[in-house]
Amino acid sequence: MTKSVLQADNISVKFGGLIAVDDVSFDIPTGGVVSLIGPNGAGKTTFFNVLTGLYKPTSGTVTFDDKNITAKPPHKIAQAGVARTFQNIRLFGLMTAEENVMVAMHSHLKSGIISTILGTKKQRTEERESKKTARELLEFVGIGNSADQFARNLSYGDQRRLEVARALALKPKVLLLDEPTAGMNPQESKTFVDFVYRVRDEKDVSILLIEHDMSVVMKVSERITVLDRGQKIAEGTPAEIKSNKRVIEAYLGKSAESGK
Amino acid sequence: MKKPSIKFNKTSKGKKEINKGFDQSKWIRGFTIAAVAIWIFYAFIVDLLPYVVSDFFQKWLPATTVNESLVWVICALGLNIVVGYAGLLDLGFVAFWAIGGYCAGWFMSDFFHQVNIHIGSMAPAEQPGIHLSFWGVLFIGALICAAFGVIIGAPTLRLKSDYLALVTLGFGEIIPQIFYNGENIGGFNLSNGSKGISPVDNIGLFGKKLGPFDLDWKYLIFVSLAALMVFISLRIRGGRLGRAWLAIREDELAASMMGVPLMRSKLAAYAVGAFSGGIGGVAFATHVNGVFADRFSFAISIILLAMVVLGGMGNVWGVIVGALSIAWVNSTGLPAFGETVNSALGTNINFPSYNFLLFGGILIFMMLYKREGLLPESRLKQILHEADDSTSNIGGH
Numbered sequence: 045m046t047k048s049v050l051q052a053d054n055i056s057v058k059f060g061g062l063i064a065v066d067d068v069s070f071d072i073p074t075g076g077v078v079s080l081i082g083p084n085g086a087g088k089t090t091f092f093n094v095l096t097g098l099y100k101p102t103s104g105t106v107t108f109d110d111k112n113i114t115a116k117p118p119h120k121i122a123q124a125g126v127a128r129t130f131q132n133i134r135l136f137g138l139m140t141a142e143e144n145v146m147v148a149m150h151s152h153l154k155s156g157i158i159s160t161i162l163g164t165k166k167q168r169t170e171e172r173e174s175k176k177t178a179r180e181l182l183e184f185v186g187i188g189n190s191a192d193q194f195a196r197n198l199s200y201g202d203q204r205r206l207e208v209a210r211a212l213a214l215k216p217k218v219l220l221l222d223e224p225t226a227g228m229n230p231q232e233s234k235t236f237v238d239f240v241y242r243v244r245d246e247k248d249v250s251i252l253l254i255e256h257d258m259s260v261v262m263k264v265s266e267r268i269t270v271l272d273r274g275q276k277i278a279e280g281t282p283a284e285i286k287s288n289k290r291v292i293e294a295y296l297g298k299s300a301e302s303g304k
Numbered sequence: 305m306k307k308p309s310i311k312f313n314k315t316s317k318g319k320k321e322i323n324k325g326f327d328q329s330k331w332i333r334g335f336t337i338a339a340v341a342i343w344i345f346y347a348f349i350v351d352l353l354p355y356v357v358s359d360f361f362q363k364w365l366p367a368t369t370v371n372e373s374l375v376w377v378i379c380a381l382g383l384n385i386v387v388g389y390a391g392l393l394d395l396g397f398v399a400f401w402a403i404g405g406y407c408a409g410w411f412m413s414d415f416f417h418q419v420n421i422h423i424g425s426m427a428p429a430e431q432p433g434i435h436l437s438f439w440g441v442l443f444i445g446a447l448i449c450a451a452f453g454v455i456i457g458a459p460t461l462r463l464k465s466d467y468l469a470l471v472t473l474g475f476g477e478i479i480p481q482i483f484y485n486g487e488n489i490g491g492f493n494l495s496n497g498s499k500g501i502s503p504v505d506n507i508g509l510f511g512k513k514l515g516p517f518d519l520d521w522k523y524l525i526f527v528s529l530a531a532l533m534v535f536i537s538l539r540i541r542g543g544r545l546g547r548a549w550l551a552i553r554e555d556e557l558a559a560s561m562m563g564v565p566l567m568r569s570k571l572a573a574y575a576v577g578a579f580s581g582g583i584g585g586v587a588f589a590t591h592v593n594g595v596f597a598d599r600f601s602f603a604i605s606i607i608l609l610a611m612v613v614l615g616g617m618g619n620v621w622g623v624i625v626g627a628l629s630i631a632w633v634n635s636t637g638l639p640a641f642g643e644t645v646n647s648a649l650g651t652n653i654n655f656p657s658y659n660f661l662l663f664g665g666i667l668i669f670m671m672l673y674k675r676e677g678l679l680p681e682s683r684l685k686q687i688l689h690e691a692d693d694s695t696s697n698i699g700g701h
Contacts, residue, residue: 123563136551136555137555139550151563160546
């Protein structure tokens, strides 16, 4: 088995009486592109939020890069190298694309209040270089021309790209994409598959996707994990998942004889 | 004062490329010219003018009003950092003004007559009490306020916005009350209670003593302090921390997911804002030549907030315009207007007592027709206008 960069062991999340995630173990292999799928309400996003520190799991541990990050606050996990995008895009709408990316560099920059007020040489160099890096990232995702535009004025597809650029500015080891193709047309979705591999290869990150579009999932994933009602019901290659009986049941409903 | 402005021009040129929509260097130049022109006018020209003209200025814009307005500007700029930049509603800013004021009372008068400490002060050496130089006290007062900003912020900033506003409101009431009732705290006289601490020492400037009536020199000092706060605001705003504040204002959760430490960044906003409040407090104490507990009312917090909102949240120049105009109406404009009307019509209406009616009316009008303020930050202008037609917000948050 290849070494995994992020590992979640026996994660359970309960909201009062509701068990949103039930004893799920999961890992992201180093350099892999893996997917998490499941019907609506299966607990995918909840699980995502546990990985990024937004929710604390009721039980279980998350290990990243051999360090336990289970109860760490979100910004610490982000700084450690777990970056994410959001299902419903959450950009800083009234900041320019460039500034959006620079916000994510916050933890890599060092200048404090005093050196910013004085405008020391070091601070100015740092600002200039971070601006340059931000431009490069925007070029990388293909929206270099929109650097000066407010994020909210970008087209939907460009906003998705900007979210990826912003996440990459954290210099992450793991990139979590929450329904990245939602709202994209088939043509955009197709180019997205290539984009994911380009991100992985050039930026050297491991990628986890939550995705609804099965054509994308089957094409992009090296491994697929299926959640249903908070439980992991299957894990395997796209081919295996396609023919898995429980997965088909979860998506299409059980046949009458075995139904509860 | 001139030096920082020139220094800033360099960075502001870089900023222009980002198309922020606001030409900073033009405003910096305008501010500097206006500041110098006003000084020249009040220091040299006004006395040479015929009596009718100088009397007009004495009535409608006396030098003391100009100075007091500048204190309001300094404090409003501090509040703008908290409210306008970081988006944290603070209804108790008067607390910092009060703490700054009492720092001047403690360290620049014979209030602590048990001791006799003189450092760089203009007060005669045999005078008892703690007498530090005005510049030192400015710094100490600002730092103490910044520390208090952190102390109050640490437990409260975890709260969501409405609750945070309520807690700051409480804090803004508690601190002045402590000073008001602080003449005997376990036998220790902290604040001299309702009698206040007066007088405070003169400001020393190049070996000159600036008494209560040296308004021209004090004007120069106050306007430089305001310029310093503008400079600090703009510099921080353009850097790493300013971006973090704006990101928090836009989307707190997304900001934390991008590695921005929420607590630390918010505390920094509180501290810098309070720093400014401390400077304003010390300056105000020297302006009125004392500290008086009953002056630090809740109304000050609200007026400061009104200045920030009227001028345009997040834009220092708007805040300056808002602060100057409201401070002027409050202290001179309304009384002078009332006097004119009363003497012309033979009525006897107490116009200054209607100031809150006027402010309330202005605020309602602003919220209905010009929500972004007189001189809005270009970003806010956009969001507040788009909220009206709400068509262009595709997936944006």
